[in-house]
Amino acid sequence: MADVVRLTKRYRGATVVDDVSFRVHTGTITGFLGPNGAGKTTTLRMMLGLATPSVGTVAIDGRPLGELSEPWRHVGAVLESNDFHPARTGRDHLRVLARLCDIDDARVDVLLDLVGLTAAGRRQVGGYSLGMRQRLGLAAAMLGEPRLLILDEPTNGLDPVGVRWMRELMRSFADAGGAVLMSSHLLAEAQHTVDQVLIIDQGRLIADAPLGELVPPGGDLEDAYLDLVTGTAGAVR
Amino acid sequence: MSAIASERLKLTSTRSTTWLAVSLIGIVTLAAVVHILGFETAMVDDATEQRSILTDIGVSMGLVFAAISGSLAITSEFRHGTIRPTLLKNPDRISLLNVKLATQSLIGAALAAAAAAYAIGLSSAFLGARGLALELDGGQIARLVIGAGIGGAGFAVAGLALGALVRNQVPVVVGLLIWTLFIENLLRAGVPSIARFAPGSLGRAIAAPGPGQFDGLLVAAVGLTLVAAAGFAATRAIFIHRDIN
Numbered sequence: 001m002a003d004v005v006r007l008t009k010r011y012r013g014a015t016v017v018d019d020v021s022f023r024v025h026t027g028t029i030t031g032f033l034g035p036n037g038a039g040k041t042t043t044l045r046m047m048l049g050l051a052t053p054s055v056g057t058v059a060i061d062g063r064p065l066g067e068l069s070e071p072w073r074h075v076g077a078v079l080e081s082n083d084f085h086p087a088r089t090g091r092d093h094l095r096v097l098a099r100l101c102d103i104d105d106a107r108v109d110v111l112l113d114l115v116g117l118t119a120a121g122r123r124q125v126g127g128y129s130l131g132m133r134q135r136l137g138l139a140a141a142m143l144g145e146p147r148l149l150i151l152d153e154p155t156n157g158l159d160p161v162g163v164r165w166m167r168e169l170m171r172s173f174a175d176a177g178g179a180v181l182m183s184s185h186l187l188a189e190a191q192h193t194v195d196q197v198l199i200i201d202q203g204r205l206i207a208d209a210p211l212g213e214l215v216p217p218g219g220d221l222e223d224a225y226l227d228l229v230t231g232t233a234g235a236v237r
Numbered sequence: 238m239s240a241i242a243s244e245r246l247k248l249t250s251t252r253s254t255t256w257l258a259v260s261l262i263g264i265v266t267l268a269a270v271v272h273i274l275g276f277e278t279a280m281v282d283d284a285t286e287q288r289s290i291l292t293d294i295g296v297s298m299g300l301v302f303a304a305i306s307g308s309l310a311i312t313s314e315f316r317h318g319t320i321r322p323t324l325l326k327n328p329d330r331i332s333l334l335n336v337k338l339a340t341q342s343l344i345g346a347a348l349a350a351a352a353a354a355y356a357i358g359l360s361s362a363f364l365g366a367r368g369l370a371l372e373l374d375g376g377q378i379a380r381l382v383i384g385a386g387i388g389g390a391g392f393a394v395a396g397l398a399l400g401a402l403v404r405n406q407v408p409v410v411v412g413l414l415i416w417t418l419f420i421e422n423l424l425r426a427g428v429p430s431i432a433r434f435a436p437g438s439l440g441r442a443i444a445a446p447g448p449g450q451f452d453g454l455l456v457a458a459v460g461l462t463l464v465a466a467a468g469f470a471a472t473r474a475i476f477i478h479r480d481i482n
Contacts, residue, residue: 049328050321051480065328072326083318085251092250093319099243100326140322 001026001148001179002047002075007056009042009203017042018203020056024148024181024196029174031194031211032183033225039203040183041079044152047181048077060148072101072144078137079152086126090117090136093125094143101144111139116165130157138169149173151182155189167193191221201229240327240336247319253309254344261302261348265356268294273363281364284372288381288445291373295356296385296444299349300437301417303389305410306348307341307396312406320481330477337397338469345393350386353444357381377445384444384454391461395436398468401476425449436464 002024009017017039024030034040045051047058049065058064060074068074084093094108112121115135120128125136134157141149149170155163170180170193184190190197197214199207206228207214214224248254272290273281280286311334314320327333357378361371373381396413403409417437424432429449432438442450442457451457 045480045482048325050324050482052478071328075325077325079321080318083321085247085313085317085319087251087253089250092246096243096246096250097322097326099239099246100323102239137322141325144326 001061002181003057003059003062004043004047005057005059007043007046007058008054009039009046009051010054016203017046017053017200020200020203020205022198022205022208024179026147026177026179027174028195029170029180029182029193030196030198031190032181032198032200033185033187033190034183034200035229036185038200040200041152043200044077044079044150044181044183047150048075048079050079070101070144072103072146074146075148075150076141076144076146077150077152078134078141078154079150081130081133081137081157083137084125084128084133087124089122090125090128090132091121093136094121094140097140097143103143107143111142114142115139131159131162134158134162134166138166147178149178149180149182151180153184154182155184155186163189187222187225191215197221199225199228240332241340244336244340248340248344253313254306257302257306257309258348258351261298261352262355265294265298265352266359268298269356269359269363273360274367278367278369281367282369282372284374284377287360287364287372288377289447291353291356291360291381292441292445292447294360295353296349296381296388296441297417297437298356299352299385300388300392300440301414302352303345303349304392304396304399304413304417306344307337307393307398308400308409308413309406310337310341310397311400312404312409315404316406324481331473334397334401334469334473334476338394341393341397342390345389345391345396346386347389349389349392350382353382353385380454381444384458387458388440388443388461391458391465392436392440394465394469398465398472402472434460434464436461439464 005021007017007020008015020043032040042051046053060068065071091108091112094111095105098105098108112118115138117132117135120132134154155166158166174180194211197207197209197211198205215221272294314323364371400409421432421435421437424435425438433450438450439457439461441447443454443461446452451460
């Protein structure tokens, strides 16, 4: 569904993403984990065409994003929880994007209902809570009924009910034949959610394995993560 | 067509453009009060003086606001982060800029032409209140309004180009104001042979040529179009390769 091959990004001589390769599989939720500044968001931005790789390629459904005639049908993404004009209503935000993709307003209303923002849809986004913005961003990502969702810290700002809602939504999306790539630094939450784990540290991918392979039965993703990233899991235990 | 429909909805789903138009009307009104009602009779009673005043208070203000409108079309996308969901839906950055070019040319033309027409109407009323008359003939009035429209389109494109290059809204708007209201005036006073090629002089010359400016509407219009097109082409070449944070 998504193939990342030898992705590298250098800024002024510093390598922030270094030779990263992985695949996001249909029907799975892949957790993209790593410390702050490890290169997670830069990798996601390169996958989405917002940043140009210094080296490497990204293919979505076998083709570079720029070569897809209707990219919104292949991939939807939320990178920031504040990508809205505060004076625009939530519904209008979605309608603006829907126009861009030739999508009917009826789909906008379906999505507002799906993310629980039907009542708030006609209010300006400036008055939304962080959780509501996350939901609106997710609705925007799902506008084109894509097969791949890329979400940067999707549970940030959500209350426990919202976190569970997000988890169930991602699961049902993957179970319906989609794929989700989510970055997170909330390891306990990731352990409840993901099937596949990617761990990036200092720009290099240091783990790419199914959750069950990385974490033994009854084990803890946090320990496995700390073992890999700092080698200090024992000290933390 | 879908990208244009999206751009149109962006403009109508917030009040930014309305506020810009209201601000323009307010400034033109204030300027007309100061110039037409405040100046001595000898300074407002002949066609040459009236044409110069109308170029200052209508055309020039319209051009400035057209440039601001063009710059806001792209800098507000960066300011509020909407550039990201927009490019995620349509990664073709050239198409994004071209659509903004088309819509902002029209808005810039409308803003500047409306400012010129409003300045003429208001000034005529103010002159009437003082027992004076608007001395411009139909051709001069038409050139003020149509010329402002042509100039407004060019200024909107120049504003869009600057906005796409700099991205940060406040420096862009402040820079446009400083350039149009101060630097060009200094150039006109200090080096008029160079100043005649500056965007503001070209824009004013399209509507009503002043001392030291190009006389012909066509020459000035072509000059402004070349300046705006060169700026837009350079910015577009940079914009399509730059990373979006």
